[in-house]
Amino acid sequence: MSALANNRGLRASHVCFSYGSRQIIDNICLELKPGTLTALVGPNGAGKSTLIHLLQGRLQKDSGHVECSSSITVMPQRASIDWTFPITVNEMVRLGGGHREHQPEVQMAKQLLMRVGMGKLAQRRLSDLSGGQQQRVLLARALMQQTGVLLLDEPCSAIDPPTREHLLSVMREQADAGQTLLVSSHDWGTALDSYDKVIVLDNKLLAYGTPSEVREKLSDMTCMMGSNCCG
Amino acid sequence: MDEAQIWWLTPLILSLLIGVICPATGSLLITQRRILLANLMAHSVLPGLVIALAIGIDPTFGGLISGLLGALVAERLNQRFKGREESSMNTVLAGFTALGVLLVPLLQTRVDLETILFGDLLAANSSDLIRTLIATSVLILLLLTRYQDLVFLGVDPDGAIAAKRPVTQIRFVAIVITALVIISAITAVGIILVIALLCAPVLMHIERSTSLRQLILKSAATGLALTSGGMTLSIAVDLPPGPVIGSLCMITLILKRI
Numbered sequence: 001m002s003a004l005a006n007n008r009g010l011r012a013s014h015v016c017f018s019y020g021s022r023q024i025i026d027n028i029c030l031e032l033k034p035g036t037l038t039a040l041v042g043p044n045g046a047g048k049s050t051l052i053h054l055l056q057g058r059l060q061k062d063s064g065h066v067e068c069s070s071s072i073t074v075m076p077q078r079a080s081i082d083w084t085f086p087i088t089v090n091e092m093v094r095l096g097g098g099h100r101e102h103q104p105e106v107q108m109a110k111q112l113l114m115r116v117g118m119g120k121l122a123q124r125r126l127s128d129l130s131g132g133q134q135q136r137v138l139l140a141r142a143l144m145q146q147t148g149v150l151l152l153d154e155p156c157s158a159i160d161p162p163t164r165e166h167l168l169s170v171m172r173e174q175a176d177a178g179q180t181l182l183v184s185s186h187d188w189g190t191a192l193d194s195y196d197k198v199i200v201l202d203n204k205l206l207a208y209g210t211p212s213e214v215r216e217k218l219s220d221m222t223c224m225m226g227s228n229c230c231g
Numbered sequence: 232m233d234e235a236q237i238w239w240l241t242p243l244i245l246s247l248l249i250g251v252i253c254p255a256t257g258s259l260l261i262t263q264r265r266i267l268l269a270n271l272m273a274h275s276v277l278p279g280l281v282i283a284l285a286i287g288i289d290p291t292f293g294g295l296i297s298g299l300l301g302a303l304v305a306e307r308l309n310q311r312f313k314g315r316e317e318s319s320m321n322t323v324l325a326g327f328t329a330l331g332v333l334l335v336p337l338l339q340t341r342v343d344l345e346t347i348l349f350g351d352l353l354a355a356n357s358s359d360l361i362r363t364l365i366a367t368s369v370l371i372l373l374l375l376t377r378y379q380d381l382v383f384l385g386v387d388p389d390g391a392i393a394a395k396r397p398v399t400q401i402r403f404v405a406i407v408i409t410a411l412v413i414i415s416a417i418t419a420v421g422i423i424l425v426i427a428l429l430c431a432p433v434l435m436h437i438e439r440s441t442s443l444r445q446l447i448l449k450s451a452a453t454g455l456a457l458t459s460g461g462m463t464l465s466i467a468v469d470l471p472p473g474p475v476i477g478s479l480c481m482i483t484l485i486l487k488r489i
Binding site for chain 2: 056058074076080081082084085086087088091092095123125126127
């Protein structure tokens with residue numbers, strides 16, 4: 001994976017973004033090192049998806065800089081996909097590649113589907129899958145792009161704990177292989193131990209560090225986040 | 232055979248072609264959730280057609296410009312009324328139709344409004360055929376060169392933009408093709424009924440198809456059967472083909488769902 005060899009992570013400095021009079025992202029500075037799996041947590045409306053779009057470059061920052069040595073892939077939220085579109089699992093994953101009939105990409109799509117546990121359902125119609133299976137397909141499509149940085153927007157929403165564990169284990173393998181991953185999530189408590197670093201966001205950066213550091217720093221955050229955390 | 236004996240040949244070929252390209256275009260429009268825009272454009276071509284006929288130029292140009300103008304006005308209003316797009320688009324649809332109807336007496340044009348609204352397949356001529364062949368060629372070219380982008384745009388529009396696919400260009404070409412197909416279909420089914428051929432065959436297959444390609448082929452085959460069946464029936468019972476095809480689309484869709 002040449003993209004991973006050149007990956008020097010991602011650095012954001014003083015990023016600000018407002019919508020109308022509301023400040024959505026307020027002076028965020030962060031660094032995602034290569035080969036790390038980072039959780040981006042915060043309450044609904046904290047600006048997690050907005051920050052992901054700003055880092056990717058889809059949204060224009062009001063101010064600040066984002067430096068990234070490699071391309072960035074985003075695994076979108078469920079709501080942005082038309083799940084009723086007539087497409088098979090295999091074709092959906094191959095959309096992540098550039099050349100539709102290119103043999104290495106055909107093979108790679110097959111391998112990725114096996115990795116996310118969807119190998120046997122490659123020819124199934126996307127709309128016939130469960131929510132968890134659809135999330136696995138989206139992850140496989142994101143991995144197909146082989147970029148140095150992968151930003152995942154709530155990949156574990158509305159899925160059962162075993163599927164969550166499986167997706168996290170695939171993400172961990174990617175991080176171990178050198179990819180930089182940022183995962184927006186509603187995880188809290190011990191569930192954060194699956195990640196190397198945790199960013200707590202509520203329009204501004206509340207905490208950044210290892211899971212234990214963040215828990216210590218924001219021990220009262222559980223009340224703010226509510227008790228409906230996965231894991 | 233002399234010309235009098237083969238009068239039916241042009242309408243027949245035209246109806247078959249329209250039966251194929253309307254559902255093929257409809258497959259793209261429905262999967263990209265732009266069918267309301269297509270209906271709006273079908274009505275928006277009317278003022279342009281009337282003006283073109285009044286000043287004696289090819290109605291294709293007038294209809295194309297007017298249809299694109301309708302789409303442009305709707306897109307502008309949609310940006311202003313986010314979340315209320317259906318309302319603004321239906322207003323533009325009604326406004327352009329009303330404008331077209333008003334232009335007939337205002338410009339004192341010799342236009343048979345009923346023919347434009349509901350079609351008159353038996354009056355088809357070689358110009359209609361050429362127009363339809365051009366629309367077919369442009370559609371095939373888009374499908375051959377941009378198939379994967381069309382799939383990406385349909386299943387994940389935001390992802391297609393993020394992946395730097397030529398989304399704006401593809402949407403523009405799709406709008407132009409829609410306008411061309413609608414203008415081509417006027418003789419066959421008219422601007423009011425063309426929406427039935429754009430939608431019904433696609434709805435019959437969209438839940439079972441496993442690819443956009445399969446959906447286009449199945450819908451086109453069904454559209455072909457519906458137009459040829461509708462035309463045969465209209466000749467047999469001596470009724471206008473457009474309304475017969477429109478009714479057949481709805482009845483077949485209902486029967487298929489039952």
